[in-house]
Amino acid sequence: MVHVPVTPGRRLELIMKSFRRLVCTTLALGVGVTGLLTSTPAPARAETVPPAKVLGGSFADPDVMKVGDTYWAYATNAGGKNVPTASAPSLAGPWTRQSTDAMPTRPSWVKQTGGWHWAPEVFQLGSTYVMYYTARSAVHDRQCIGMATSSKPQGPFTDDSGKAMICHPDEGGDIDAASYTEGGKRYILYKSDANAIGKPPTLFLQEVSARNGRSLVGSRVALLRNDRAEESGVIEAPTLVKRQGRYVLFYSAGYYGKNEDGISPYFTSYATSTTLKGTYTKAYRPLVTRASTDKVMNGPGGQDVVTGADGDHLILHGHTTEGRSMYQAALGWINGYPVVRGSRVRYEAENGVLNDASVRSEAGASQGKVVGKIDNADSSVTLSVYAPRAGKYNVHVRFAAGYGDATHKVFVNDTQQGTANYPNGAWSSWRTTTVPVTLTEGVNKIKFVKGKAWAELDQIEVA
Incomplete structure (x- = not known):
């Protein structure tokens, strides 16, 4: 590219x-x-600081936002909840799981059975909290993107629109929504779930109304596509930030599950551009992999970038014996390129x-x-x-x-x-x-x- x-x-x-x-x-x-992909990493020593598991159990595709003095995290459905949540006084924790479901009622357009609520993204719009979420369309039987709102960060979030916000069933559906703002404009990023129908997926950018976060403005723009062998036909979970004059589009790729040896090839990488709508050029090597963390993380992905009191952090999940748990690592920048502490460079x-x-x-x-x-x-x-x-x-x-x-x-x-x-x-x-x-x-x-x-x-x- x-x-x-x-x-x-x-x-x-x-x-x-x-x-x-x-x-x-x-x-x-x-x-x-x-980060380095290597077949024979040296064992990690105690001197280095690896990515830290901050919330155990199943908490996949974590999204984190700060409200006042509290951090709120949202995840893919688990434990009988459509949208599990957790809160903490700092990114390092301690994190406390909330007993309530942030989205207890499935909207009318959503299939009412099965665990199909994925990868929520929450942001504040005035006094309202907005959640982009992925769910199964009852009509098309494909994953599509919806929008729900709440007066509180912990919910309950409701969607009374009666239809999906973004849905292209002919392209395999749409998943993994993320929000980005710049110059008074708001955008939604998402993945066309084309690999669900055996086709290469694409990451899209779409302007939306800055007033309500829902109404689509103009045409969508394709930012990045699956085109590398190690991606195994999958590229997803877009997260866009701008640092030091450079646009950095984080994404996850590879098979999200585990092979027969219990190893997950899923990884986090990024692409950069000097303009919002591209062209985006992928990094030479993935940013965070099982190998680059000296096996501390297994299948790192579903990432989010969160700014704390001490700078930026990368929040992501990794396979553990408890499920896909939430990890946190310090994130730095040099000339607009990301460096993750605990992942080999x-x-x-x-x-x-x-x-x-x-x-x-x-x-x-x-x-x-x-x-x-x-x-x-x-x-x-x-x-x-x-x-x-x-x-x-x-x-x-x-x-x-x-x-x-x-x-x-x-x-x-x-x-x-x-x-x-x-x-x-x-x-x-x-x-x-x-x-x-x-x-x-x-x-x-x-x-x-x-x-x-x-x-x-x-x-x-x-x-």
Whole structure:
């Protein structure tokens, strides 16, 4: 979804060059920051802060809003409730499930049996609370989007319109509504549920009346479509924000359930654009996956972006033994690109600032290049990484050492914080070692300096 043909490696290189210019002309930075999909992640260490499970049990597709001093969360039907709710004094909790159903009565246009109420989105419009929700049309037997209102955030929400707000049964139906406002205008985002009829789904943007949030204005605009193998024919759950001049469209993709091994391939990713209506370009790698969180989360998706007292947070669900439970993670931004604390971000060594070292091609390496000849006392590789919050992180270093055990001294912002140890192996046999570090919020310089013997660097991942 770019205007000119660009290879994946070249696209990442161009983004990283832009990041370098943004921060400092003498620094090499790893932007286009995304979570890593890797088949053999190193075990997580206690130093890093993973996404936190803040509400157990089944609470899928969470939507969170703040009213006064209280956070309210809404989820897909569970426990006999059409719209389960919970409240908390902070995003970290403690969260308390409400005993009442936020939408106890199904509207007349909705099928009256079965668990078909999905992915509610709630926002305030004047003194009224508005809920976009997905339900099964009694006429078309497809999922469609409705709108309900309440005088209180906990409900009860009612929909007396007698019909769905958005419904395209010929396209497989519509699900996963989200709200976005800009310049006095309101928009609804949603997914055409085309994969329900074996066709590629699309994420749409539609302007609605700023006065009532329901009346459609003009024509809808297609923002993003399923077009990658790892998406398994599914792209859904759009969430749109604008940060640092860039539009960021989060979405979930892949199979939401679990395979025979109990592993869910569902993941959260994003696409960016410089204009509201696109073109949107997908991130090079997914943002949050089971692997990128070192297996802390299983099938992370159904995300929402919520701003707290300490900045933005990503709220999402993940499979647990209790169901799809709610998680929270710190979310930061660099040049309009998201970084999630606890989800690995990859930075290529060859894009760093090199001193008395050189880049060579390597077929088995990430992006096909590595840094070698880090052979002398003044040899070093400096990478700039981004931390959403100050604190402890793990730096996972992919290396090769084939002439005895080797080390690099690891400096963070010009202060040595540790040593990367590289057990002897073989050149072009790439392995990973982990170094715990403490980072400040924002951009940090991590420098690898020649230590004992010799090693080559492929890339690092920071979580």
